[in-house]
Amino acid sequence: MKCPCCSCVCGLVLSGAVLVAAGPGDQRGCCQPEGEKPAACCQKESLTSGAAATETDNYVLDHRINLIDGTPADLSQYKGKVILIVNTASKCGHTPQYDGLEKLYQEKKGAGLVVLGFPANDFKGQEPGTNKEIGEFCRTKYGVSFPMFQKIAVTGARQHPLYAQLTGQAAPIGGEVQWNFTKFLVDREGRVVARFEPKVKPNDPELRARVEELLRQPAPPEKAPSAGA
Numbered sequence: 001m002k003c004p005c006c007s008c009v010c011g012l013v014l015s016g017a018v019l020v021a022a023g024p025g026d027q028r029g030c031c032q033p034e035g036e037k038p039a040a041c042c043q044k045e046s047l048t049s050g051a052a053a054t055e056t057d058n059y060v061l062d063h064r065i066n067l068i069d070g071t072p073a074d075l076s077q078y079k080g081k082v083i084l085i086v087n088t089a090s091k092c093g094h095t096p097q098y099d100g101l102e103k104l105y106q107e108k109k110g111a112g113l114v115v116l117g118f119p120a121n122d123f124k125g126q127e128p129g130t131n132k133e134i135g136e137f138c139r140t141k142y143g144v145s146f147p148m149f150q151k152i153a154v155t156g157a158r159q160h161p162l163y164a165q166l167t168g169q170a171a172p173i174g175g176e177v178q179w180n181f182t183k184f185l186v187d188r189e190g191r192v193v194a195r196f197e198p199k200v201k202p203n204d205p206e207l208r209a210r211v212e213e214l215l216r217q218p219a220p221p222e223k224a225p226s227a228g229a
Contacts, residue, residue: 058169060085061190063162068119068135068148075116075162076190080219082113082211083186085166087120087154087177089127090137094181098142100202104211105146111215112188115146118162120154123179127151154182166192183207187214 061075084104089095105115119134121127129137131150138144152160154177155167166184167176173184173195185194185207193214196207 057165058173058191058193059189060162060165060184060186060192063160063165065152065160065162066150068131068150070131070150073147073149078114078116079190080112080188082108082188082214083190084113084115084211085162085184085186085192086115086117087122087163087180087182088117088148089119089121089123089180090129090134091126092123092180094179094198097181097201098138098144102142102144102146104202104208108211108215109146112219113211113215117144117146117148118154118160119148119151120180121151122153122155122177126180185210185214188217188219 061079063075065073065075067073084101086097086101088098101115101117105113117138119127119131127134134151135148138148152163154160154163159167163177167174169192173192179198181198183196183200184192185196187193194210196204200207
């Protein structure tokens, strides 16, 4: 069976939008170079094994990270919006999804959707550029206007705390990120509620239906100023 994230042959099947291990996989034709450890999706371990299976708080906006131009940003500023978090890459077969992500953002931002892009070079070196180069590529090639952040690691020893928290959720949301353009959906309260694997495009009916369902929910009330403030 073809791996849905990198097209190599492995023992994984799709269950809805989430990958589920189907037992030990045949790794012939794995996309990783000879001598390197196979991509996580091609390994025999369960996708939710080890530390990644540890359940963590599902409120995921307690993180600060610089925007791609270096401006510090607090993710808590997006509380009250529906958020689609995506790890991106400029030289991936899924890179054209930038176009669909931008279209989805333009269509739904008035209703409260925001897409957050996190470039990462974790998979076969498919995001080698500098932050400046990545930003220019996104703007000129795909007209990206949604927030893009500085390049981070979404897996491995240097994994950013945001992605440690996302992948540390209980199944089926948790588990290591398998490839570029994995999508995590966050509700208006800042809670991660769904995960969509790389081949699920931004115009996928299931993804869109879930986004629209969350957009119909009211935004949380703003906290009243404390006494004496």
